[in-house]
Amino acid sequence: MSYPLALQKLISFLRKFPGVGKKTAERFAFQIIYWKDLDLTAFAELLKSIKKDLITCSTCKALYDKARCPFCDLDIRDSNLLCVVASPKDIFTLEATGIYNGLYHAIPGLLSPVDHFGPSDLHFNELKERLSRHETKEVILALDSTIEGDATALFLKKELEPAGIRVSRLAMGMPLGSSLDFLDEGTLTRAFSSRLPV
Amino acid sequence: MSYPLALQKLISFLRKFPGVGKKTAERFAFQIIYWKDLDLTAFAELLKSIKKDLITCSTCKALYDKARCPFCDLDIRDSNLLCVVASPKDIFTLEATGIYNGLYHAIPGLLSPVDHFGPSDLHFNELKERLSRHETKEVILALDSTIEGDATALFLKKELEPAGIRVSRLAMGMPLGSSLDFLDEGTLTRAFSSRLPV
Structure with missing residues (x-):
């Protein structure tokens, strides 16, 4: 039965x-x-209306329900900085920290040969167009610390640095509150080689 | 934001x-x-209609969408056996094994002083009424192997055995495909003391 x-x-x-x-x-x-x-x-009812209630920003790809995208508002955000994420969700995750007040740009995904997601799928021209429009000083790559994230970061760095734009990436190391013996070797190696003065 | x-x-x-x-x-x-x-x-649409599409059997508490409850159909089920479960969901889980063809009875929950769920909440009279109606030979308790499950099993056994009804409970021991060193001590102790001839 x-x-x-x-x-x-x-x-x-x-x-x-x-x-x-x-x-x-x-x-x-x-x-x-x-x-x-x-x-x-x-x-x-919410499920039926959710798509109508949310607007995807054509510029940064964030979701919003206001008259215009709050993440692209140049009156309140610093246009010298552009943070690249791989998903609109990550924009909200970063906003929750309160540490950043620049602009965002969500690329459609991370480079992954297995998933047939190559450089052309990154829509790099959209990113380039924004950088020239805002005269961006620094691009911060907030990408996963995975092979796909590494490959995408490397690709973007190679494309952007010749244009004189500073390219940085989120630091990798021990997560807060972690104990040494629970860390994997990769993380530990990275934390060791990126050690900072106390 | x-x-x-x-x-x-x-x-x-x-x-x-x-x-x-x-x-x-x-x-x-x-x-x-x-x-x-x-x-x-x-x-x-499914969420809106789900409650109308499902009928809760007033006898065994299973869910069905047919003209009558298939689990209470005495033409196809063995009325000598009554299996007591603590949730209607468990009826379907047991049915998936195909090992059992008796009747079911879902009690509203397991005895738990912490949650203020006492013997009167078990609606024991409903169970007793069914046992006398079907002249049940054996009651099989298919309850969680937790303290709450143990307490409920003990309570039901004490209430039912004086009436001459055989009361059994699902065997406890090693799950299939498990390796000794991943078993907790409680399970291992139980499996040891309930060992069977090969």
Whole structure:
């Protein structure tokens, strides 16, 4: 005896979520069906309208619901700095730190030969156009510390530095609150070679 | 700059899912907003109708969408056996094994003084009424192997055995495919003391 059809459908939708397998989707589904009617309806209505409620900025690719993109507002942001991220989500993650007040630019992804994502997919011209428009002094690469992130950083550095733009990348080392014996060798090596005066 | 309002709302709904914290909900949300319109609408419609599409059996508490509960159909199920579970979901998990063809009874939860869930919350009378109706020979307790599961099993055994009903519980021991050095001491002790001839 398998799940009723509606429940099967619900489970298959929940399995679309990143990192959610059969068991987790089943747990989610069995919780959802006991939600209050009011919550279920509100959730459903939100899903139906979410795409209309969010605007993707044509310049930096961030999401916003205001009259114009708050991340591209030159009255409040420093146009000398441009931070390159690989996903619009990362813009919000960085904003949460409060350390940065420059502009953002989300590239469509990271270089990955396995996924057939090459240099032309980076839409480099869009980035170049912005740099010349704002007369950017420094480009900060806030990319994953993975092979794909490294390759993309190297590519962008090679393309940008001849134009006289300073290119930097987020520091790599020990995460805050970590203990030495739980760090992998790669991180430890990087933290060692990038050591700083106390 | 925080998330647009619609995105904040979506994230707070997704955080309701069991085991989903802020980070995971954000990852889910940023995937959902890039779903195809067709999928989003279908998901939303399903959520709105799911409660109407599913019937909770008043007898065993399983969910079904047929004319009557397939788990309570005495033409195809063995009424000598009654399997007690702590959640309707567990009925489907057990059914997937194909080993059991008796009746089911979902109690509302497991005894837990911390959660103020006492014997009266088990709705024991409903269970007793079913046992006398079907003249049940054996009650199989398919409960979690936790302190709450142990307490509930003990309580039910004490209540049922004086009535001459055989009460059994799922075996505890090594999970299939497990290696000795990854087992916790409790499991290993249990597997040792319940050892069987080869």
